[in-house]
Amino acid sequence: MDAAHMRATVEKYIEAVSTDNIELIREIYADNATVEDPVGSDPHEGIAAIEAFYSRIHGVGVKLELTGNARCAANSVAFPFTATTQGRTLEIIDVFEFNADGKVVSMKAYWGA
Amino acid sequence: MDAAHMRATVEKYIEAVSTDNIELIREIYADNATVEDPVGSDPHEGIAAIEAFYSRIHGVGVKLELTGNARCAANSVAFPFTATTQGRTLEIIDVFEFNADGKVVSMKAYWGA
Numbered sequence: 615m616d617a618a619h620m621r622a623t624v625e626k627y628i629e630a631v632s633t634d635n636i637e638l639i640r641e642i643y644a645d646n647a648t649v650e651d652p653v654g655s656d657p658h659e660g661i662a663a664i665e666a667f668y669s670r671i672h673g674v675g676v677k678l679e680l681t682g683n684a685r686c687a688a689n690s691v692a693f694p695f696t697a698t699t700q701g702r703t704l705e706i707i708d709v710f711e712f713n714a715d716g717k718v719v720s721m722k723a724y725w726g727a
Numbered sequence: 728m729d730a731a732h733m734r735a736t737v738e739k740y741i742e743a744v745s746t747d748n749i750e751l752i753r754e755i756y757a758d759n760a761t762v763e764d765p766v767g768s769d770p771h772e773g774i775a776a777i778e779a780f781y782s783r784i785h786g787v788g789v790k791l792e793l794t795g796n797a798r799c800a801a802n803s804v805a806f807p808f809t810a811t812t813q814g815r816t817l818e819i820i821d822v823f824e825f826n827a828d829g830k831v832v833s834m835k836a837y838w839g840a
Contacts (some may be wrong), residue, residue: 617839652800652801653800653801653803654800654801654802654803655801681795681807682794682795682807682818683818685807685818685819685820685837685838685839686837686838686839687765687766687767687836687837687838687839688765688766688767688768688839689767690766690767690837691837692805692820692822692837693820694794694795694798694807694820705795705796705798706798707798707805707806707807707820707822709805709820709822709837723800724798724799724800724803724804724805724822725798725799725800726730726798726799726800726801
């Protein structure tokens with residue numbers, strides 16, 4: 615997988631979540647994608663469940679900001695960022711896995727109390 | 728898994744690799760652990776293969792430095808760092824998964840060209 619495409623997808627994701635853009639979310643994920651956020655919770659499976667998940671996030675309002683460069687390896691990318699919502703800032707690392715079409719098929723978010 | 732234990736293991740790992748301490752490596756990993764470094768390469772399976780892998784790294788000489796906080800989720804931790812070797816610095820994110828005994832059973836390293 616092309617590293618430039620994976621890095622561009624990370625930038626698109628940061629924008630999508632921060633600006634409440636569900637169209638961008640739909641562009642990023644494959645129809646059969648899974649989202650486990652945080653790792654250890656029940657995954658959201660399929661694009662409909664994923665859209666519903668991001669709609670709930672958008673209802674709260676959140677700003678994401680990268681705190682380091684995205685790290686690409688094979689068909690995966692890991693990236694560190696902060697998520698600020700209601701005056702509280704969480705530190706998170708997400709890992710995306712891509713399919714052959716360049717869509718994200720798996721997202722895992724590492725964060726916790 | 729206790730977040731404090733996972734964070735302490737990350738600190739121990741940074742020290743182990745930076746100071747060429749194979750004893751610490753042996754404390755960190757379970758006997759049946761796998762190490763995929765970088766993601767997409769053939770994994771090193773089992774503690775003997777893992778020790779051989781770190782011995783090769785130590786032969787080159789490398790210093791690791793955390794560049795952000797470790798992010799804990801369930802039985803996993805993800806952490807951003809740099810690895811400096813022979814005047815070259817790589818940006819990496821590692822993900823550890825722990826077993827019930829508090830040992831790392833899976834390590835995946837995200838980095839590339």
